Amino acid sequence: MNVRFLSVFVIIVSISIILFTFFITEPEKKSSEPTPPFFYTISPKDMNKIHIKTKNDENSWYFDSDSNRWFFEDLNKIPTDLYRWGGITQLLSGPKTQRVISQQIDDPKNYGLDNPKTEIKLFINDGSYIKLLIGSLTPDGEKNYAQIEGYPQLVVVDALWDSVLSRLVEDPPYPDWYISGIVEGGKPTELLLFQNNEVIRGYGANRETGIWNVCEIPPVSEPCRGNELANEDILLDKINKISNPEIVGAHYLDILQDENLHEVFGTTVNDPYIYVRIERLTEKDFTEVTGITMTIGNQVEGENNRYAMIMETMDVVKVDKEWADSILTLFDGEILYK
Structure with missing residues (x-):
């Protein structure tokens, strides 16, 4: 037999044996758990409006492309708080379902979908929308039954997902400067007025008696003190107005982008600045100062x-001039002696 032919024959037989052995002895690959299917998938940049309704309340927000921020729809130019809103559109872009329960819902009442706990409506740039219905908790309390309106499938989503989104309605993500009143349980104990970055007037309440005095300047204590009584009625009325500013809307968001604008807006450290000290006794008898x-x-x-500019934020807002002028009388009007 030709030696070359014999060599080739031996090689072919050897390879055949190896391949046969591999296919016979190769262990079965374990199939990995399939990735849970997406309930729906939307790119965050494709959303232009969000509406969330709970059994107690509802709220809507729209995207403003000029400022690249989300705003409350029912308020005039009030943006969402960046810290609390961060990640919300990503969260809404496509929650993963834990499990598809059924391809067809037998009875919506059995899953709380006849009267949903939460309804979420996402408006898309192409004019369409998706409406999500969130129903009752599952028996383990870790998920919610859910459905996309117009589709028959019954799925479950993580209960924490619903909790985070529902909170946007129950506790709206207002910016820090959107204040309305003194914190619950809090009492004003001091009012300081600054001009040219110095205290020019002050009023303080005695902690023991609650009586307000016109403070000595410069103040030497917190709250500041003085020997002459203040007109408490007028003073507290002014403080109430300060704590309920008549905000017209946001004007310039994040002034750090151009601090020279402080001169244009009149919001430099030399312009009229107000500080109201608020004290609140906690459940553990500690005095909390804000x-x-x-x-x-x-x-x-x-x-x-x-x-x-309100609450030390970097946003410039617009406030009603009549309201603002009534506050500015604290600077150039008569001192509020009793």
Whole structure:
């Protein structure tokens, strides 16, 4: 037999044996768990409006492309708080279902879908929308039954997902400067007025008696103290107005982008600045101190409004001029002696 032919024959037989052995002895690959299917999938950049309704309340937000921010639909130019809103559109872009329960819902009442716990409506740039119905908790309390309106499938989603989104309605993500009143249980104990970055006037309440006095300047204690009584009725009325600013809407978000604008808006450290000290006794008998701060700036050209910065944020807002002027009398009006 030809030696070359014999060599080739031996090689072919050897390879055949190896391949046969591999296919016979190769262990079965374990099939990995399939990735849970998406309930739906939307790119965050394709959403332009979100509406969430719970059994107690409802709220809507829209996307403003000029500022690249989300705003409350029912309020005038009030943006969402960046910290609390961060990640919300990503969360809404496509929650993974834990399990498809059924391809057809037998009775919506059995899953709380006849009267949903939460309804979420997502509006898309192409004019369409998706409406999600979130029903009762599953027996283990870790998931919610859910359905996309118009589709028959019954699925479950993580209960935490629903909890986070429902909270946007129950506790709306207002910006820090959107204040309305003194914190529950809190009492004002001091009012300081700054001009040119110095305290020019002050009023303080005695902790024991609650009686307000006109403070000595510069103040040497917190709250500040003085020997002459203040007109408490007028003073508390002013503080109540300060804690309920008549905000017209946001004007310039994040002034750190151009700090030279402080001069334009009249919100420099030299402009009128207000500090109200708020004290609240906690359940553990500790005194918690917070404050309301505000800089009132120039009049908005062509409008009956003024610029303002509230609660040490970097956003410039517009406030009603009549309201603002009534507060500014604390600076240049008569001192509020009793």
